[in-house]
Amino acid sequence: MIxxxxxxxxxxxxxxxxxRGVALLVLAASAGAQATSGDPARGKALVALxxxxxxxxxxxxxxxxxxxxxxxxxxAFFSTNITPDRETxxxxxxxxxxxxxxxxxxxxxxxxxxxxMPYYAYAGMSDRDVRDVVAYLRALPPVRRENQPHQxxxxxxxxxxxVWRFLFTxxxxxxxxxxxxxxxxxxxxxxxxxxxxxxxxxxxRFGVPQADRYLSGTEHGPFGKAVPNITPDPKTGIADWDAxxxxxxxxxxxxxxxxxxxxxxxxxxxxxxxxxxxxxxxGADLEAVAAYLKSIxxxxxxVKRD
Amino acid sequence: xxxxxxxxLASLAVGLMVWPVIASAHEHDAKLPAGPIRxxxxxxxxxxxxxxxxxxxxxxxxPAAIPAPAEAISADAKKIPALFPxxxxxxxxxxxxxxxTNWDRFVSLANDMSTxxxxxxxxxxxxxxxxxxxxxxxGNCKSxxxxxxxxxxx
Numbered sequence: 136m137i138x139x140x141x142x143x144x145x146x147x148x149x150x151x152x153x154x155r156g157v158a159l160l161v162l163a164a165s166a167g168a169q170a171t172s173g174d175p176a177r178g179k180a181l182v183a184l185x186x187x188x189x190x191x192x193x194x195x196x197x198x199x200x201x202x203x204x205x206x207x208x209x210x211a212f213f214s215t216n217i218t219p220d221r222e223t224x225x226x227x228x229x230x231x232x233x234x235x236x237x238x239x240x241x242x243x244x245x246x247x248x249x250x251x252m253p254y255y256a257y258a259g260m261s262d263r264d265v266r267d268v269v270a271y272l273r274a275l276p277p278v279r280r281e282n283q284p285h286q287x288x289x290x291x292x293x294x295x296x297x298v299w300r301f302l303f304t305x306x307x308x309x310x311x312x313x314x315x316x317x318x319x320x321x322x323x324x325x326x327x328x329x330x331x332x333x334x335x336x337x338x339x340r341f342g343v344p345q346a347d348r349y350l351s352g353t354e355h356g357p358f359g360k361a362v363p364n365i366t367p368d369p370k371t372g373i374a375d376w377d378a379x380x381x382x383x384x385x386x387x388x389x390x391x392x393x394x395x396x397x398x399x400x401x402x403x404x405x406x407x408x409x410x411x412x413x414x415x416x417x418g419a420d421l422e423a424v425a426a427y428l429k430s431i432x433x434x435x436x437x438v439k440r441d
Numbered sequence: 442x443x444x445x446x447x448x449x450l451a452s453l454a455v456g457l458m459v460w461p462v463i464a465s466a467h468e469h470d471a472k473l474p475a476g477p478i479r480x481x482x483x484x485x486x487x488x489x490x491x492x493x494x495x496x497x498x499x500x501x502x503x504p505a506a507i508p509a510p511a512e513a514i515s516a517d518a519k520k521i522p523a524l525f526p527x528x529x530x531x532x533x534x535x536x537x538x539x540x541x542t543n544w545d546r547f548v549s550l551a552n553d554m555s556t557x558x559x560x561x562x563x564x565x566x567x568x569x570x571x572x573x574x575x576x577x578x579x580g581n582c583k584s585x586x587x588x589x590x591x592x593x594x595x
Contacts, residue, residue, distance in 0.1 A: 360593045361593065379500075388583075389579070389583070391493055391496050392489040392490070392492045392493040392496070393489070393492040393493075393495075393496065393578075393579035393582055394489055394492075394582060394586070395582060395583040395586055395587070397586060397587065397590065397592035397593065398592035398593040399593070401592070
């Protein structure tokens with residue numbers, strides 16, 4: 136090591152130098168391995184409540200390796216590898232780069248991502264929570280899988296995504312810590328972790344979720360499927376469900392008439408492939424989300440389903 | 442047609458659809474072809490309505506309110522196989538072709554529903570563990586739906 140006096144082997148001086156040398160090596164190695172200050176166990180609970188980041192899973196593939204085809208009116212997108220593989224995943228990224236992708240849609244080396252990645256909703260995830268998510272992602276088994284290019288019909292796609300972000304979102308101003316309890320926690324989890332609105336809120340022609348129709352359902356949801364109205368509207372929503380019914384559904388997929396949800400909702404509850412889902416999230420958090428859903432504006436909107 | 446025109450038409454359609462439309466179950470049924478396809482949909486909705494009563498009775502800890510809907514479910518479940526005649530597939534129906542390729546399995550799940558619903562009625566009358574009996578009954582719904590019902594229809 137530079138500057139260390141040469142010491143005779145076996146002397147006490149040599150042992151001290153050797154210990155310091157090992158300590159330096161360990162520090163250097165951990166910096167290279169992108170040490171994070173987050174808690175992966177808390178991160179796991181958050182990822183479960185985010186539906187396991189199931190868009191980044193495939194039915195039979197390893198968790199987080201991406202490659203799922205996501206069709207939209209603007210083209211087909213392929214989810215990316217978010218495992219810690221250093222060449223094909225995010226293992227080489229810093230915490231700040233991963234956080235920028237999640238909360239700002241800024242992808243290292245590529246620029247602003249299409250809003251098929253709902254960064255504009257995760258923008259409100261607290262600093263502590265997003266670090267915990269990063270810690271969890273870094274603990275996934277690394278998988279070598281090259282990302283594949285999107286099949287987008289737009290000209291100047293990367294510019295279009297940047298313009299979309301500029302026109303339709305605000306720069307994130309997340310809290311340092313999430314609300315700990317009550318309706319505030321439920322609102323935070325629903326809006327910035329579970330992001331119910333990403334499927335349940337209708338979008339305009341530019342793909343922007345319409346805030347004044349929040350959670351009132353749409354015939355044109357992900358993959359072109361109909362998504363129900365989950366506002367407490369008595370005619371067209373779920374006014375007759377109590378908070379226990381909603382929490383029970385989120386934990387099990389079972390409705391108050393004992394029918395079961397299937398399709399995409401079942402996926403976010405059970406997890407897609409081997410991924411996590413709401414069923415793996417803490418019961419108290421599901422109850423908080425349920426209480427919040429009972430408190431939002433009822434909106435009359437009958438979603439037609441065949 | 443250009444993508445942008447298609448998008449404009451789609452957004453126009455969505456705009457029209459957000460007018461409040463009260464589509465009752467009756468209107469919904471009317472979209473299905475008359476005969477077994479419509480009848481079995483009505484049967485399933487009826488079973489759901491009875492199941493909901495059982496759920497409410499459990500929550501309210503009123504086991505006396507359980508036997509009637511449970512017995513109704515038991516009787517309805519016996520009607521299921523006859524409502525799925527060979528070839529009764531339709532784009533508007535959520536019945537999967539597996540019903541007919543795995544017919545024995547389909548019928549056995551319908552029979553389980555009938556048996557378990559009758560058992561629940563008996564348990565409730567005798568003052569036993571209605572919740573456990575109800576859980577067993579309603580686990581059947583999920584098994585059959587996951588194997589034999591199409592996940593979503595647009």
